[in-house]
Amino acid sequence: MKALTWHGQGDVRVDTHPDPEIQEPTDVVIRVTSTAICGSDLHLFDGFMPSMEPGDIIGHEPMGVVEEVGSGVTNLKKGDRVVVPFTISCGHCWFCEQTMYSLCDTSNPNAEMAREAMGHSPAGLFGFSHMLGGFAGGQAEYLRVPHADVGPIVVPDGMTDEQVLFLSDIFPTGYQAAENAEIEGGDTVAVWGCGPVGQFAIQSAWMMGAGRVIAIDREPERLRMAKENSKAEVVNFEEIDGPVHKHLIDMTDGRGPDRCIDAVGAEAHAANDAKALVDQAAQAVHLQSDRGYALQQAIMACRKGGTISVPGVYAKTLTLPFGAAMNKGVTFKMGQTHVQRYLEPLMKKIQDGDIDPSFIITHTAPLDDAPEMYETFRDKKDDCIKVVLKP
Known part of the structure; x- marks a missing residue:
């Protein structure tokens, strides 16, 4: 698959990577239909986020269609259209039970690294840094989603990607x-x-x-x-x-x-x-x-x-x-956002017409143009406020 890859400060490229596969029974794999560049991605792009490594796939605002479903996933099926929160949360630790999903105690495989820097480890995040899990991100054609029973929300019929994509984060x-x-x-x-x-x-x-x-x-x-x-x-x-x-x-x-x-x-x-x-x-x-x-x-x-x-x-x-x-x-x-807490109520606000989040989009581009769009977004060229990428 193609995926946007971090190679160092100011250097991101669209490279070819192996397609993701189911690794745990609670995983799904989605085909990404829309993904966005976030202001937080610029901290990675500009070299201010520690524990990035060349070859990391970045991006944490994805949505798409479920292609593969792990045997332990009960609430999703192949063909479901979903928005994926940027926070990866287990759903059963003390913090998840308190709906503090971005503080999940178990989803960061590099928790010791985070504890050394911060005293405790927050949740793992998609496409962010190795301190926060080293998970491949969503600026890619496909994405493995761990703990899929806790994260993605199914998109109701009749809603566009642009209306619901930003439930992933912003x-x-x-x-x-x-x-x-x-x-x-x-x-x-x-x-x-x-x-x-x-x-x-x-x-x-x-x-x-x-x-x-x-x-x-x-x-x-x-x-x-x-x-x-x-x-x-x-x-x-x-x-x-x-x-x-x-x-x-x-x-x-x-x-x-x-x-x-x-x-x-x-x-x-x-x-x-x-x-x-x-x-x-x-x-x-x-x-x-x-x-x-x-x-x-x-x-x-x-x-x-x-x-x-x-x-x-x-x-x-x-x-x-x-x-x-x-x-x-x-x-x-x-703190980082407890995204799962807000998915259903904010989806309802969109459905009820209280807000149409698509107002924020100023630029839409194919994934191949992502390196150029990072510079456009960072340098605020062409009145750029929000970029949506279409893998």
């Missing part, structure tokens, strides 16, 4: 981000990052009763989508005087946003001040770890007693104004 991720923010009716919610997760976080905040949503970014096409599609007030952080947090505090009559969502993560950009440029240069040559500008701003902006939700992916260490967070009584909630 729609549940944006929704969990809004849920973690503990939004109450009438709250002012600030969202850093108007990429795909940020857009879904904005729309989810409205679903949860936000009274006002403010979106922060610097890319005109993302700000335009946040304003026109997601109905947010927008702030271009390169066009304001002074720090973002002071601007937000002024916009909220001195109180600050009630809830703040960092949908940016490790490769945040800041206004073009000298320190930001030095930090970015240091990170580019791996002299420094993740850039925490968005999270720093959120801590300073958030009202006293407010909540900061972090769906943005971080890989290593950050410098944060933690004293400000402690003294302001800020609550943090974060």
Whole structure:
């Protein structure tokens, strides 16, 4: 089969690999019909995610048709059309029983590596890194899906790939981000990052009763989508005087946003001040770890007693104004998404017409064009916000 393969920083290629096979009775193999490039994939592409190895197949937002079914799988059959969550979860450990699927205790075969780095191991993830399992990803013609009774959801008849594909990651991720923010009716919610997760976080905040949503970014096409599609007030952080947090505090009559969502993560950009440029240069040559500008701003902006939700992916260490967070009584909630928890309720929202996730798609391309589309997405060429690949 053809699959997008990681060969090093900035180097991904479509290579030929053996077709995946059933390895455990609980596996299925799907023929991938649609798969997407995620902002998290750029952390791999840019070389910021540890424990990648040349030859790894990447991608974690796939859907397709079941081709082979392991003898232990009871809820899927050949020919079913399914969306596959990026989290791999066993369904029976303590964490899965608490519906904390991204913290599964048993699905990461390289758990010891993760424990050494983080103290504990989260779940295995498709196409992410060897620290998180080394599982082949979904930017490929075929995909082996472990624990298939716990992961994939069958797509109802009449729904397009484009409507349901993002149940694999970014729609549940944006929704969990809004849920973690503990939004109450009438709250002012600030969202850093108007990429795909940020857009879904904005729309989810409205679903949860936000009274006002403010979106922060610097890319005109993302700000335009946040304003026109997601109905947010927008702030271009390169066009304001002074720090973002002071601007937000002024916009909220001195109180600050009630809830703040960092949908940016490790490769945040800041206004073009000298320190930001030095930090970015240091990170580019791996002299420094993740850039925490968005999270720093959120801590300073958030009202006293407010909540900061972090769906943005971080890989290593950050410098944060933690004293400000402690003294302001800020609550943090974060983590990889418990995708399986949200599949059925969010599928229903799509069926009921509450949201059509396909609004986020700006580019569709064949798998063979994936290396070029990674550069287009990373460099934000051609107003690129979300790429769907068709193997």
